[in-house]
């Protein structure tokens with residue numbers, strides 16, 4: 374294995390053009406880590422936030438972007454016993470996925486599901502860890518409940534629709550075009566609300582309210598989410614695409630006995646992420662191997678064209694996941 378590798382770095386905070394090829398040392402695995410020879414790397418909205426200087430990596434993480442990848446395990450750190458050299462895995466990363474090699478805790482690796490290619494597998498970890506931990510572990514979604522996810526056609530949204538549907542919830546989504554709404558319906562949504570034409574509050578109120586809302590929009594959606602929730606409903610906030618500050622009348626929190634919560638995945642401890650990985654392995658990986666749930670693929674770009682991949686994502690024309698080809 375060579376000592377250096379090609380990677381994409383963020384040369385300075387800015388637009389997609391600040392993503393530039395560079396040469397870096399191949400990472401060495403720390404205790405409990407593996408090094409993966411990356412085949413494909415998933416692209417996620419948090420990568421664009423990091424690139425813009427709005428989402429700093431944790432102090433111990435690589436400064437290179439990239440939160441998920443698939444590929445072959447080529448080096449093992451001390452204390453790694455349940456993964457072998459040559460295993461094909463997909464993995465949640467602390468950062469550094471836009472590169473030929475990346476190090477990550479072995480406990481954050483999962484097998485490539487049966488029958489799935491490395492390209493699709495690269496697109497699993499970030500959204501599946503996020504959706505599982507927020508919708509099921511934190512939000513407690515159960516069969517028969519009414520579940521609303523905003524940004525239904527996003528990487529997160531397409532995952533949330535499929536998992537909620539697979540576990541028996543009634544799924545409602547919002548999205549910004551009729552084409553995106555149609556894609557959400559095909560994935561298992563019972564109703565897809567084009568927010569440019571319809572008010573999601575009206576639709577949910579007519580159904581008795583949402584038991585759980587997964588929101589990435591924030592801003593003026595926050596008071597409307599509280600209105601759209603059923604008594605004892607829960608709101609889980611995972612991002613604020615329209616901003617985190619808004620004036621809200623919290624009286625409904627009392628009268629409807631609502632719960633508001635939220636989380637970000639990246640700063641959580643290795644142990645917390647390992648617990649999510651374990652639950653995914655048991656509850657969700659069998660669904661992926663059976664083909665009942667699959668990542669929705671939008672487009673792929675060579676690693677050197679990471680800037681174009683970010684421009685595609687930030688143009689919001691995509692449906693599902695965007696992936697970088699590193700060594701396909």
Ligand SMILES: NC(=O)c1ccc[n+]([C@@H]2O[C@H](COP(=O)([O-])OP(=O)(O)OC[C@H]3O[C@@H](n4cnc5c(N)ncnc54)[C@H](OP(=O)(O)O)[C@@H]3O)[C@@H](O)[C@H]2O)c1
Nearest residue numbers: 417418503524527528529548549589611612614636637638
């Ligand atoms: N908390 C966590 O741990 C965590 C982890 C991963 C991702 N996230 C967040 O989850 C969100 C989705 O991530 P992703 O990678 O799936 O992103 P994505 O595929 O780029 O999707 C974002 C979607 O949000 C909608 N959108 C964009 N700008 C908007 C705006 N200003 N107002 C309303 N809607 C807007 C767009 O759909 P429409 O055309 O339908 O508007 C777009 O498809 C991101 O905000 C990301 O930062 C959080």
